[in-house]
Amino acid sequence: MIELENIAYNYGGGELLSEVSLELSPGGFYFLTGPSGAGKTTLIKLCYGALVPTTGQLKMFGQDRRTMERDDIAQARRRIGVVHQDCQFLNHLSVSDNIALPLMVSNRDLLAEAVNLKELTNWVGLASRAQALPPELSGGERQRAALARALIMSPDVVLADEPTGNVDWEMSQRLLRLLVELNRMGKTIMIATHDLGLIRAAKSQVQARVLRISNRRVQLAGADL
Template sequence: MIRFENVGLRYGMGPEILKDLTFSIEPQSFQFLTGPSGAGKTSLLRLLFLSLRPTRGLISAFGTDTSRVTKSQLPALRRRIGVVFQDFRLLDHLTTYENVALPHRVAGKMEADYRSDVIDLLKWVGLGDRMHVMPPVLSGGEKQRAAIARALITRPEVLLADEPTGNVDAPLARRLLRLFIELNRLGTSVLIATHDLHLLEQVNARHLVLHDGRMIVDE
């Protein structure tokens, strides 16, 4: 679904922070991305989300060479990818419900077509009684769950999650992991960037490790 071939990345005239990355996200795959702080995990996620172009190498997404995609064509590709950012990126002037429903609203769908799905998902992540609250009132863990729900609401073909359990307690982390696993069983490819080694022990999944800008793949 997404393939990297000899991809390198540098910012400006600085040194390469990602070097010769060759790997792929296959349909219905589940994998973890780990590595020390500063290894380039967030930059790699930005490349995967097509919000950043590589300095060299080829990235193909859903059979399309992204180097040949115009700015007007990018949104259609990116809508097929769900992403959970580490800084949440919720809109403070919208309620929790409205933040989660936003991808459907942007796509021009009628509320009657998605309202029940949004409510069900908010209940599943434990925010059923917080759907009409504005983000500034939410705790860090609640914001994290709202961001996850927003990423999942469109049932993306690929889900990228940057430390999705970083602000929740252990029981909720396990519940969210089960949600990712179920989403994967329904056909979504999942990649989770994490420092939480306990997550790695709970799923038999491929392990991608970034070290000094290079990728080590542990099948």
């Protein structure tokens, strides 16, 4: 689905990632780990086409990122749901309307999608908060709303950048269970995290590959995690 072949990415005059080759396969579950500043967020952005590699080849659903037109990129991104680290919302809109924003941007029929929106809001445990405004939400509720927004277009791939970074352990486990359930439904999942405890907790629930960014390269982590 997403293929990176011998890519490098330069940032601020220096090389942040180098000689990275990675393939996100259909139905795969991946953890991306590494210290702060190693390039986890940059790699996530490369995977959904927000950044173009300095060298090497990036393919999104079989298309070379460098040759994709704006419409091609938009179509590809509809197949990728992204849970951003900072969880930005429009504070004057309700939780339900924030979740539905990708539908509005894509000119989808909101009435036709109403049942799906309601079911998704319920699935992430926010049915009772659907009409609340974002400033009224707790950290865990914001993360679940962000996950719902990433899923509203029924993507094939879900990329989550530190989705449990600002929540307690109980909520991080709830978010993990939701992502594992998505994977069992056939979605490809990649979670960028520095939380090794979360990775260990996931091992009893899903068969995941653990990737570590070290010295600008992506390596398969050992079995000691």
